[in-house]
Amino acid sequence: MRKPMQTGLIVAAILAVLTITEYLFATHVGDDLVRFLGITVSALGKAVLIIYYFMHIYRLWRPQEAH
Amino acid sequence: MYAVKSVAGAMGLGLIGFYLGLGIVAVLRWLFGYPDPWGGEINIIGGWVLGVFLWLMGIGMWGMWGREWFGLKTYQRNLPGWQRYFTFNTDHKVIGIQYLVTFMVVFFLAGALAMLMRAELAQSGNQFLSNSQYNGTMGLHGILMVAVAVAAVIGGIGNYAVPLMIGAQDMAFPRLNALTFWLVPPVAVGLLATPFLGGIEHGWTAYPPLSVFTNSSQVLFSLSIITFGLTSILGALNFIVTIIYMRAPGLTWGRLPIFVWSMFATSWIALLYTQGFAAALLLILLDRLGFSFFEASTGGDPLLYQHVFWFYSHPAVYIMVLPGFGLALEIIAHFSRKPLFAYKYAVAAFLGILGLSGVVWAHHMFTSGMPNYLHGPFLVATELISIPTGLIFLSALGTIWLGRLWLKPPMLFALAVIFNFACGGVTGIFLADVPTDIHLQDTYFVVAHFHYTIVGGEIFALFAAIYYYFPKMTGRMYSERLAKLHFWWMFIGFNATFFLMHLPGIKGMNRRIADFQSELDPLNLTISLAAFLLGASFLVFIWNMVYSWVRGPVAEANPWQVRTLEWQTTSPPPHENFPAPPVVRGGPYDYGVPGSIHATFPSAPSAGFAGAPAGGGQ
Amino acid sequence: MALATAHHEAAHAPAHNHLAINRAGLWLFFFSETILFGLLLSARFYLEGIHREELNQALGLLITVILLLSSVTAYTAETAIEHDNKKVASWYLFFTIVLGLIFAGGVAYEWSIAHFHRSESFGSIFFTMTGIHATHVITGVFMLILVWAQALRGRYSSKNPWAVSAVVMYWHFVDVVWVFYYPALYLTK
Amino acid sequence: MHGKHLISVALLWAGLTAVGELLVFADLFPTVGSHEAEDFDSIFRFLLILGIPVFTFVIAVVTYAALTWRIRGEAPDGDGPPIRGHGWIPRIWLAITAGLAIFVMIHPGLTGLAKLQSSATAYGWGKEEADLEINVTAFMWQWTFDYPDGTQVSVSKGGEVVIPVDKYVKFNVNSIDVVHSLWIPAFRMKIDAVPGRTTFMTVHPTRLGDYREDQSYRVQCAELCGLDHGKMWLPVRVVTESEFEAWLASLKPQGN
Structure with missing residues (x-):
């Protein structure tokens, strides 16, 4: 159980960093386009992390169960 | 009891x-x-x-x-005979028949409303209905028929036939399947109660701000349709999983009967887009409670609704018509005794329509006052749809070419689908081209066009399927003479009514009006008479079905000598569908290929079962 | 009249397929829901562009962090069940429920202090988006409670993890929605 | 084995098409009252000329097949030839249908659209500058028409919309309650009246006309707007410029 827990914690840390990034983009970047892109990319990154590591989307196309 | x-x-x-x-x-x-x-x-x-x-x-x-x-043990009541149709039964065959019968009743009810409208429209001025009664009748006819078109083929024929065709014992989620059916009665009650709250005033499209200002029947309308959308989504989800995971061994994607392919594409459309209708009606409900999505004075925009609404409601026509195409191709292949022509292209057509269906919605809004730059892209996307649709025709016409056409009632209806949709498709071009659509938008030309596509394309296919599967469902045979009488009567009545209906549209008669300009009187009288002719044809159908279900001669297991799996079991099939799990060895349409076999039942008990091997034909 | 009572099998598919079927069904449900949430998100930009009203930024960031944290606890609970660690699983399901309730409370507080009204278009958008999302959160909390009650009785294990997996996946999905809703409502300008 | 059938079907198709194309000469349209109506009618005819052979092709094959290849006995006496349709036939079909679709998309579609639209961001049809601008306000269930000189026409005042012939007339359309749609069948033009935005359509009438002689001269609401939607129309009269001035003067309030 240790390995998946480690993965979880690392993902959580990246999520925290991305959330802060997003927030800083919103508060400290003046240029509309850069701010919008920064926020969007952070959000997409967070979504991908959750969908891949937390929701295990890869299990959909894995033929047999392995846990 | x-x-x-x-x-x-x-x-x-x-x-x-x-x-x-x-x-x-x-x-x-x-x-x-x-x-x-x-x-x-x-x-x-x-x-x-x-x-x-x-x-x-x-x-x-x-x-x-x-x-x-709550961790308690679940139980199921299995009732015998007719009673199982009135319980939460998880057998897909029972659910299919529940859907079919329910929606046929709704169909005839909504058809009666159409007769009422045609009676009013036989002459200019108001004769039978006041304006508000007319609007209520029209709205109810519209939404009930939309419900029939969405659910009768998918819920009825799809539920009944798909698991049988793919050799499964049931759907992937049987309880969910039962749930989708039992959500329908509240929807029916809700919609039929609208006249008591003042009647639907806004048609089935429910454009705001009208639908925000109108009487409280709108709330019932919205709630019913949101609930109905839920059944559509859950049903679609069930079909997709069933088709992906429950196919019999050997039934590869390339061997899938074309109707199953059409259901697969349709289910994706229903799964993805139905949320649009639900969201649009939810926003209407909220606006009625004081929100401001569509109130221009506080920053809302009425066009937002039209975008969200048509985001579903255009794909919805493919939800309606794709299973119709699938059924028509399926039946045409079997009754031409030939392999389905250009099978891969037909599959590509279904998938192509699935792909394009989400990017054409604003062609319903060419006159809506949306910005001009949206017209071009939506015109282009809409015209592109005609390419995959053309492939369906290729498949159908190629299949009947040099075939042995067995003109039984299902085949007649299936050929009529091709005939009618040719007309509906051609008139669609006029509506997709902006310069012609400006005049024709919201006229009887549109009414004629969508009745040609939906009634001509789907309801004819529904009747084809009913005549095709009736012996399988009931174990009895209907009167073929009455069925043919019904076909010709309905075919002539339908074409007379709706072909003529194009003309007042071009001449300048708009939709959804109880009264029209007196110069169109003769034309409208003729249309009304033709409509009554069409309406009367269903009496033959009802009589034939009811009588044959009770008294008809016992049908064979495979009266049409068809190769697909659903015909390789008894009529009606046992609860578990097949006495032994089938194994698929070849394509479903290999008529005329020496030695070809569609499926075998390796571990079948040899006595008393006539099915294996599923060669069909001679 | 025959009244047979029998435990009902969810599907007649081969047994090893059950989990895959259930999982596919759940994902399709998510796809469908994505369209609903996506339409609301599009409606937000359609009506308002990137304009937004002033909101309580600290509160927004706080509830976002709480929801992300609840995803981590949910993940822990699922991992624990898959490794037959029932006690940890129950505890972390409980933490998830608590965090979910705090999130819902945060949204409710935000509603009570919002300086705009639902009859303005940004108010309509804000209350609808957060409202629909909060409805999903509350539903998720209900399901988590049901699953937690079963987990306390030790009903789930690595052989039978589906209910926990399903509710946790649903919870992550609700989280993913918020990942997009938070910047769309709080961070644009 | 195809030859005989192909020739027969081709003949049947040609015959049906010849009959069908007669529809082009039929009296389908309302009065041609404007340049826009001329364009509409010619595009409609063009599409009809193209569409009828498509329709008759399907009918010809289905009819011919049903008559020629049907099984006359009680049961099928054998299977048809296993033609699967690989190879060139589907490809040619695809090329022809795609070619037709793209042709129709470009020629009457996009070219006609370009002719109708003055700019990409406008909300309406036709030129943005016109000889006469009329502000139209739609409400449940009537219209008011505000002329540039301040005259207001409604169902109770004037009772008809009068416009001059051979001028560009622009209708700026607004709604104060629900979505309506301004439609004049004789001009084949229509634009919705949407609360909160001003849409427009510009027409160029080419001949005199009057509702009393021709019912396609009317302003009709074409978007369902509730109870009296069907009654939401006003007569239209197209007159010469001098008559138009006289009509405007006759409606001037005496006191002001």
């Missing part, structure tokens, strides 16, 4: 839930200090939610499903 008690009890529970919901909302409003606890529409929403929930629990969801949430 357990079934009667169970339905009555569930109805009672539903009513209790409805009033309880009204009360709970009132208490909450009182607690939060609103001056009027009986706010009206918000109470109805609460009542609807709780009422539908308790109705479902009462009809059998509690015993089969709810108990599991």
